Amino acid sequence: MTSTPTARAELARGGALSFVGxxxxxxxxxxxxxxxxxxxxDAGSGVVLQAVGAFTIALGVARFGMDSAAIWILPRQLDDERAMLRPTGAFLVLVSAIAGLVCAGVLFAGALVVEAQNPGDDVAHAIRSIAWFLPxxxxxxxxxxxxxxxxxxxxxxxxxxVLxxxxxxxxxAVAVGVGAGAVGAAFAWALPLLPAAIAAVVVMLWQLRRLGRTAQPGFLRSGVPSRTIRYALPRVMxxxxxxxxxxxxxxIVGALAGPAAAGVYGAASxxxxxxxxxxxxxxxxxxxMFSKMLHRDDRSGLESVYRTATVWLVLFSTPVYVLLAVFAPVALSLLGGSxxxxxxxLVxxxxxxxxxxLAGNIHSVLLMSGRSGLAAMNKAIAVAVNVALIYLLVPIWGITGAAVAWAAACAIDAALASVQVRVVLGLRVSPVPGLYPLIVALITFGVPSLALRLTLGAxxxxxFAAAAAGAxxxxxxxxxDRxxxxxxxLRRPSG
Incomplete structure (x- = not known):
């Protein structure tokens, strides 16, 4: 069983590399x-961002939960079912490809319907141009x-x-430079998916060949496909x-207030x-790591890694958001006056x-425990709250109302997951570990940022002065207080 210090060191090494990426x-x-x-x-950006939004929402269904299922099942097979690695990997990719094709057809057809009702709709045209990149x-x-x-x-x-x-x-930039408009820019956004997908599949096949043992016949009767699908189905939703x-x-902002408002909101978000x-x-x-620890019933190790990850998440994330909130006009000036x-x-x-x-990586704990159904229920509640608040607040506060709706929905989602992890899994999780690093970040970055904003303006x-002083x-x-x-x-060698 992996010791807690070794697990923390693994978290530090992997987290550092992942942070760079x-x-x-x-x-x-x-x-x-x-x-x-x-x-x-703003209007052209709104067209592209609305198309990207529709594509990304469809992609959440198109991958059919196979990405999350991979994170859940493959680390467990590395422990005790290596002969299942190769067929499981092939099964995961095949299912996601088929689901992607189906969703691409649905998205394409939906765009055609919108265009038929509203000829010349640039958003629908852009969606249609990128739909077949879903698989x-x-x-x-x-x-x-x-x-x-x-x-x-x-x-x-x-x-x-990176790639x-x-x-x-x-x-x-090349596409717009040669005369493409918003629709062409949307297509250019999707085009790099091709080389990225090829690279990802090549690396996966190499890993499966290196780590997996020769598969025995009878994979479809092994129970792995049915277990994987049962886990993945709630993840689809x-x-x-x-x-x-x-x-x-x-x-929704685009529908209620036009593409320019959607462009501004989308850019800020x-x-x-x-x-x-x-x-x-x-x-x-x-x-x-959570999947392996839960599989081994290493609860103390999981709680320790969770607390450490929560401290680091709050400590290193908060300074970025302090600077964004205090100097929002400066950040947005990069995009233009509109x-x-x-x-x-942004604030x-x-x-x-x-x-x-403050909830840490609570969603990862819930998902890696196999409770994908609970995670799906939480998301459904959060989305319902988000939509209801958008329609309530946008007519009153404009795009700021949409931001309030998003923040409230995210907080509800995290709170529900925290309660479920404590009650259903019996794990000791709370926002308390994140409070002290929050204070550290607010004092070190918040105080100089507010002082400089009030004296020198935005x-x-x-x-730059606030960032330097805060750092x-x-x-x-x-x-x-390390x-x-x-x-x-972060400095401990692997054990």
Whole structure:
């Protein structure tokens, strides 16, 4: 059984690599938003972002839960069913490809219906142009999840966090440069999925060949396919709902207030998404660890890793959101003057993200326990709250109302998962471990940021000065209190 210190060291090593990849992905995501804003304006960006939103929501269903199933089942097979690795990997990819094709047909048909009712609708035209990339994307995500579940975080990072997000703004800039409009930009956004999917599948096949034993006949009768499908079915709904929670507001805002408003809201929300680099980095590493620990009934080890990951998540994420909230006008100025209305959206979503982080990687714990049905129920409740609040608040507060709706829905989702993990799994989880690192980040970054904003205003100079002052204070505090913040684990060698 893996010792707790070794598990923490594994978390630190994998988390550091994943953090680098997530940082690259976040930066390139911001570059993508800047490219869209500068080249297409708020209305053109709104068209692309609404198409991307529809595609991403459909992708949540198209991958048919196979990416999450890979993270759940493959680490367990590495322990005691290595002969099942190869057929299981092939099964996961095949199912996601078939589901992707079906969803692509449905999405394409839906776009045709919208165009028939509203000829010349650029959003529908853009959706139609990228719909057939759904099976490519679903296979890519499943293969990447398999590589991560089999211990190859490097491949997951290089393909999913570096190759794909780096290619997208380059291809879009080239497409718009040769005369493509918003529809062409949407197609250019989807095109890099092809090389990314090929790379992901090649790495997965290499890993399966290296780690798996020769498969015995009778895989379909082994019970693995039925177990996998039973786990994945609730994830189909849950994944679709997760993407609805992220992207539905962009589409509804576009319908209620037009593509320009959707472009502003979508751009502001992308800044918030880019700030989730630590959350993404830790989730990549802890999910397979949680699956193994739950499989071995190592509850104390899981609780220890969960607490450490929560401390790091809050400690390293909060500074980003403090700077985004205090200097929102500066960040949005990268996109152009027409995006200034996104300031309150950025502030509200930054605060909502920090509050949600107090729950740590609670969704990963719930999913890796096999309770995908509970996760799906939570997402359904969160999406229902989100939609209801959007229709209630957007007519009153505009796009700021959509941001409030999103923050409330995310908090409810995290709270439900926390209660279920405590009651159903009997694990000791709470927001308490995140409170102290929250105080550290708020003091070290929040105080100088507010002081400089009030004295120098919202300028690039004040932003850089606040970031520099905050970093010095933050590093000093972390150095002096490294044991309480679990930072000694970052230097501990593997055991």
């Amino acid at each position: 997530s940082a690259v992905s976040a930066v390139m995501g911001l570059v993508l938003i800047v490219v869209l804003g500068r080249l297409l304006g 490519v994307a679903s296979v890519m995500l499943t293969a990447l999840s398999a590589t991560r579940a089999l211990g190859k975080v490097t491949a997951y990072v290089l393909v999913g966090n 794909l997000p780096t290619l997208r703004p380059i291809v879009i 849950s994944s679709g709902l997760e993407q609805l929670l992220i992207w539905l507001a962009v589409i 992308r800044f918030v998404a880019a700030g989730m680099i630590v959350d993404t980095a830790l989730r990549v590493v802890v999910s397979p 995006f200034a209305d996104g300031e309150p959206v 509200v979503m930054a605060i909502g993200s920090v509050v949600t982080f 300028t690039w100079l004040s932003l 010095l204070l933050f590093l000093a505090w972390c150095r002096l 044991r309480r913040l679990h930072l000694d684990e």
